[in-house]
Amino acid sequence: MAVVEAHDLYRTYRTHTGTLRRRAKEIEAVRGVSFAIEKGELFGLLGPNGAGKTTTIKMLITLLIPTSGTATVLGFDVVKQAREVRKRIGYVFGGERGVYERLSGYDNLRYFAELYGVPAREQKRRINELLELVGLKGREHERAEGYSRGMKQRLHIARGLLHDPEVVFLDEPTIGLDPVGARELRSTIASLTDAGKTILLTTHYMFEADALCDRIAVITQGKIVAEGTPRQLKSRVASGSVTEVEVYGVPEETVERLKTLEGVLAVWIEEREQAQVLSVQTRADTQLTAAILGHLNGANVGRVSHREPTLEDAYVALVTEE
Amino acid sequence: MRALRLLGVGWLFHFKIVSRSAFDGIGQVIYPLFFATVAFFVFRAGESPRTLLYASLGAAGMGMWSATSTTAGSAMQRERWHGTLESLVATPPHFALILLPITISMATIGIYCLVATLLWGWLLFGIDISVVHPLLFAFSIPVTVLTFGALGFLFAVCFVRFRAAWALGNLFEYPVWLICGFLVPLVFFPDWVRPFSWALAPTWGMNAIRESALGGDPLNDLLVCAALGAGYVSLGILVTNRVLDAARRRAALSLT
Numbered sequence: 001m002a003v004v005e006a007h008d009l010y011r012t013y014r015t016h017t018g019t020l021r022r023r024a025k026e027i028e029a030v031r032g033v034s035f036a037i038e039k040g041e042l043f044g045l046l047g048p049n050g051a052g053k054t055t056t057i058k059m060l061i062t063l064l065i066p067t068s069g070t071a072t073v074l075g076f077d078v079v080k081q082a083r084e085v086r087k088r089i090g091y092v093f094g095g096e097r098g099v100y101e102r103l104s105g106y107d108n109l110r111y112f113a114e115l116y117g118v119p120a121r122e123q124k125r126r127i128n129e130l131l132e133l134v135g136l137k138g139r140e141h142e143r144a145e146g147y148s149r150g151m152k153q154r155l156h157i158a159r160g161l162l163h164d165p166e167v168v169f170l171d172e173p174t175i176g177l178d179p180v181g182a183r184e185l186r187s188t189i190a191s192l193t194d195a196g197k198t199i200l201l202t203t204h205y206m207f208e209a210d211a212l213c214d215r216i217a218v219i220t221q222g223k224i225v226a227e228g229t230p231r232q233l234k235s236r237v238a239s240g241s242v243t244e245v246e247v248y249g250v251p252e253e254t255v256e257r258l259k260t261l262e263g264v265l266a267v268w269i270e271e272r273e274q275a276q277v278l279s280v281q282t283r284a285d286t287q288l289t290a291a292i293l294g295h296l297n298g299a300n301v302g303r304v305s306h307r308e309p310t311l312e313d314a315y316v317a318l319v320t321e322e
Numbered sequence: 323m324r325a326l327r328l329l330g331v332g333w334l335f336h337f338k339i340v341s342r343s344a345f346d347g348i349g350q351v352i353y354p355l356f357f358a359t360v361a362f363f364v365f366r367a368g369e370s371p372r373t374l375l376y377a378s379l380g381a382a383g384m385g386m387w388s389a390t391s392t393t394a395g396s397a398m399q400r401e402r403w404h405g406t407l408e409s410l411v412a413t414p415p416h417f418a419l420i421l422l423p424i425t426i427s428m429a430t431i432g433i434y435c436l437v438a439t440l441l442w443g444w445l446l447f448g449i450d451i452s453v454v455h456p457l458l459f460a461f462s463i464p465v466t467v468l469t470f471g472a473l474g475f476l477f478a479v480c481f482v483r484f485r486a487a488w489a490l491g492n493l494f495e496y497p498v499w500l501i502c503g504f505l506v507p508l509v510f511f512p513d514w515v516r517p518f519s520w521a522l523a524p525t526w527g528m529n530a531i532r533e534s535a536l537g538g539d540p541l542n543d544l545l546v547c548a549a550l551g552a553g554y555v556s557l558g559i560l561v562t563n564r565v566l567d568a569a570r571r572r573a574a575l576s577l578t
Contacts, residue, residue, distance in 0.1 A: 013573055063408050065570045086414040097405025100335075102342045107335065114331045115413040115420065117324070159409075 001075060002036035003167055003198045004043075004060060009033045009069035011055050029055040031222035032069070037200060037215075042193045044213035045202040048319055052222040053202035057171050060200070061091045073167055087117070090160035094172035096152050101145035105136055105155050108144060109162060116163035130158040134188060150181035157188060168192060170201045174208060186212060206312045220319040234311045236318075240265060242309050243289055245278045246302030258295055263288055266317035275302060281309060281317055325419055332423030333430075340393070340427055354385035354435040358442045361505060362449070372536055374449045379535060380504040382439035383528045386432030386470055387504070391495045393428035394474030397421075398481050407482075408575050417566055418479070418559045425478050426471035433467055436531075458534035458541070465544055466527030469551030473523055476554040482565050484574075498524055523550035 011030040016022045030052040037043040045053050058064040060071055062082040070077065076084040100108050106127065113123045131137045134154035144152065153173060160168060170189065174182040189212055192199060203209055209216050210230045217227040226233060250269065255278075258267045263286030270277045278296075282288050293301065358381045365377035401407035410420050443449035453459045477494065501511065501518055502525040508516065519525045526547035533540035569575050 058408075061412055063412055063570060063575060064573055065567070083414055086412055091412060093405075093408075095405070098409050100339060100404065100406060102339050103335070107338065111331065111335045112409075112413070114328055115410070115415060117414060120327070 003039050003041075004035075004037040004071075004073050004200060006036075006056070006060065006071040007034050007069055009056065009059055009071060010067045011052075011059060011064060012067045029222055030059070030066075033219065033222070033224055034069075035217050035224065035227065037198060039198055040193065040196055041214050042189075042199045042201060042212055044209040044216040045200065045219055046204065046206065046209045046216050046315065047202075047219035048204055051204075051219045051319070053204075053219055054171055055222075056219070057091070057169050057200065057202055061089060061169050062086055087163075088165055089167045089169060090163065090165035091169040092153075092156045092160040092171065092173050094153065094175035096149050096176075099144045099147075099152050099155055102143060104141045105131075105144050105147065105151075105158075106140040108155060109140075109158055112159050113162045118163055126162060126164075127158075130161055133161075133191075134158045135184065150177050150185075153177060153181070153185065154188075157185070161192075165197070167198045167200070170199060172202055172204070174203070174205070182208075206315045210311050218315060218318045225318050230311060233314050233318075236314050240281055240284050240309050240313075242307050242313055243280045243282065243292060244305050244307065245280075245292065245296065246275050246304075247278050247296060248275060248300035248302070250276060250278060250296065250299050254295055254299070258292060261288060261291055261295075262286070266313075268316055279313075279316075281313055325415075328415060328419050329423050329426075332420060333427050336424045336427040337430060340431060351434075351438070353388055354382065354439045355442050357381035357384045358439040359446075362443060362447045364505070366447075372450075374443065374447065375451060375535060376532060377505065378439055378443040378449055378451070379436075379532050380528070381443075382436040383466075383502070383504040383524065383531070384499050385435030385439060386429070386467065387498055387502075387524055388495055389431040389435060390425065390429040390470040390474040391477070391498065392492055393431075394425045394478045394481075397424050397428065397474075397478055398484075402575075411566065411569075411575055416559070416562065418475075418555075418562045421478055421562070422471070422475050422555065422558075425474035426468065429467045429471035429474060432470060433463060436463060453535040454537040455534040455540065458544075459531065462527070462530040462534050462540055462544060465548055465551075466524070466531060469523035469527055469547050469554070472551040472554040472558075476558045479558045479562050479565055482569055482574075498522060501525075502528055504528060521550070523547050523554065526550065 009030055010032060013027045013029055015025050015027065017025055033052065033056055045056060047053050055064065059066050060073060060078055062078050062085050065079055072078065073085045074088050078085050109127045109130070110123065113127060118126055131140050134157050136151060136154055136158065139151065144155065147155065157173065173189070174185050177185060186208065189199065189201065201212060213230065215227065215229055216233060217224045255267050255269060258264060258280060263283045265281040265283060267280050270279070280288065280292055289304065358378055361377035361381035362374060365373050398407065401410060411417060413420070440451045444451045500506065501515055502522050503519065508519055526543045530540040530543035530547055533543060
């Protein structure tokens with residue numbers, strides 16, 4: 001039996017617009033998400049901002065009730081048996097919030113150890129172990145308001161592991177961290193799988209998912225559009241090629257026209273310093289450079305180059321083709 | 323046993339947070355002194371020195387209730403701002419066991435209000451603060467503080483879903499001062515107000531404190547106060563899951 005199972009999860013948010021004439025508006029954040037995570041697996045939910053990653057994770061950790069569909073964690077229903085689920089899971093949100101800043105890191109951990117039912121005689125040992133694990137030993141008695149973003153993030157991780165949960169949910173844990181801090185955190189996450197934890201990680205960093213995850217599901221606009229190992233996802237675009245053109249001031253209509261060309265898999269624009277880089281991913285058997293440049297008539301065109309597709313291209317192709 | 327331990331640790335944790343806020347602290351220090359001064363000037367026309375003690379105790383009650391009502395309302399707001407409300411909800415204990423120590427820790431500040439008000443009146447205005455039943459007086463204070471906390475808990479439970487919880491807390495501050503007879507005796511109010519006063523534990527807690535200080539029989543008031551407090555807690559526990567489910571359904575827990 002899978003440790004985490006989601007079956008056709010839907011979640012709709014209801015918001016209102018207008019002041020005097022209020023109108024209800026419904027936003028479908030998650031539309032039919034299904035997946036299963038096996039014991040000891042590190043499963044990545046990868047997608048752009050607003051794709052439905054956090055909504056999905058919040059349904060699984062019992063903070064949101066699905067509009068429809070079901071989900072279980074360790075066999076317990078996340079709606080009907082929320083308390084049983086909460087006892088057995090740990091979760092970590094990215095960002096600086098979620099910490100009692102006026103108190104020390106140690107006090108924060110002590111309080112949550114009590115809430116998670118860690119026996120009193122074990123609390124001190126457990127907290128010290130986790131402080132060592134996340135590298136906060138020696139700073140634990142300082143007020144959390146003086147911690148850097150990375151330290152707060154590591155405090156979150158320690159808090160999520162206090163009760164030695166079987167399943168850990170990590171929602172964009174490296175967001176906003178500097179490269180060194182993010183690398184250290186990734187190494188901590190990797191050590192959790194070595195300890196036999198089952199992990200669901202959400203991220204929008206392709207390389208992070210590639211480096212850490214056993215399997216990845218790509219989610220965009222509330223739907224899972226691809227699922228497999230990093231190698232399987234890469235193989236989806238391995239035979240194509242990417243044409244990159246430095247441009248200045250390409251209108252949106254041009255991008256839309258390029259998408260309609262025969263043999264084009266995906267088109268996207270990145271802002272790089274003062275220029276834009278237009279990337280066009282094409283099938284291997286297609287040579288479209290002339291056609292692409294023809295469509296850029298009127299725009300200032302710089303350097304043109306070709307390269308092999310990467311995993312990031314696979315991801316971009318998946319999330320832009322929806 | 324574990325529930326009691328959780329209540330105790332939660333109380334200590336949140337009391338530490340409240341006591342470490344210099345900004346909140348200034349208000350909590352100054353308000354009772356301000357209330358005591360106003361009460362003295364309003365009631366000094368009275369002939370009896372006991373009238374001034376009556377007024378001082380009323381002012382202390384005002385401070386105690388202000389500390390509880392405004393902070394109980396803002397307690398949920400503060401958890402939202404800190405991003406900790408979701409972390410608390412996602413833990414296994416019944417949410418009532420998490421929320422109750424938060425509001426009781428706020429109400430505990432009320433003990434300072436009482437002491438500060440009485441000392442202020444004694445030092446500045448020469449009010450005689452001798453009490454008739456010292457033991458009952460000493461017993462009335464924690465019971466009243468706990469029931470203030472229990473009423474704050476009921477408010478906080480009902481406010482969990484709302485982002486503007488602090489405004490609702492403030493809304494209840496002045497009406498309770500008035501209809502619980504903190505400064506103006508209830509006999510001056512229209513009859514229709516009385517059922518509301520009787521349903522509020524602060525009315526009985528205030529009576530118990532006054533009767534034990536000024537002479538009288540505070541036991542009945544204490545019993546009613548404690549029973550109402552227990553009622554608020556029971557009602558709060560009953561509605562907690564329902565309110566939380568509504569918040570989970572409406573995705574209201576993460577809103578700031």
